Amino acid sequence: MRRIVMFNWLTADGFFAGPDGNLDxxxxxxxxxxxxxxxIAGIDTVLFGRRTYERFERFWRHALDDSATVPDPHRPGARSRxxxxxxxxxxxxxxxxxxxTLNEVTWHNARLVRDLDPRAIEAMKRQPGKDMMIxxxxSIVSQLTQAGLIDEYQLGVCPVFIGSGRPLLSGVSLNVRLELAESKRLPxxxxxxxYLRSDGAR
Structure with a gap:
């Protein structure tokens, strides 16, 4: 069965974006x-909310031709492997x-979905293919966590407090038990x- 994997950078006080969505x-x-x-190497599908899609589309659609309209999250001008x-x-x-709210999406291989239906996502997990990533x-992370559909959480914790911002999870009303599968400190x-989601959520 395909898995859903979440990948996000977080502040040490638990925010994945600043109050205005900034990642500075x-x-x-x-x-x-x-x-x-x-x-990203082991997936074939990405699940996006509107704001993240718009940010990614503005930069990554043109990331290799220097016409991006938002700052390069991996240093402007750097084109590493x-x-x-x-x-x-x-x-x-x-x-x-x-x-x-979007009327259309024009990025290659992008498809607009009006409603996040956990049953449809669960059916997708049963289809052949590689893993999916968020x-x-x-909002997508929160809804799919509540539905018990995220199998793995990959968190990059940055050593900074920002005091306020957008929390990764909102409206999740259950405890989700996780098992630490790997940890690595960067320079x-x-x-x-x-983290892998265990079956002990309640």
């Missing part, structure tokens, strides 16, 4: 790029964009944590 507390480096490239791998993958992967998209002080 993330200090990009090559280790972060390697982590993202490794995460990992950076290229991320850009190529994101442009080719199937992208499901969950939004009731980047950003706190920057970031810590990569890979």
């Amino acid at each position: 507390w993330v200090v990009p480096d090559e280790e972060q790029a390697r982590a993202a490239a490794a995460a 990992e950076h290229r791998a991320i850009a190529v993958a994101l442009n080719e992967l199937t992208k499901l964009v969950f939004s009731r 980047f950003g998209s706190g 920057s002080g970031d810590v990569l944590l890979r």
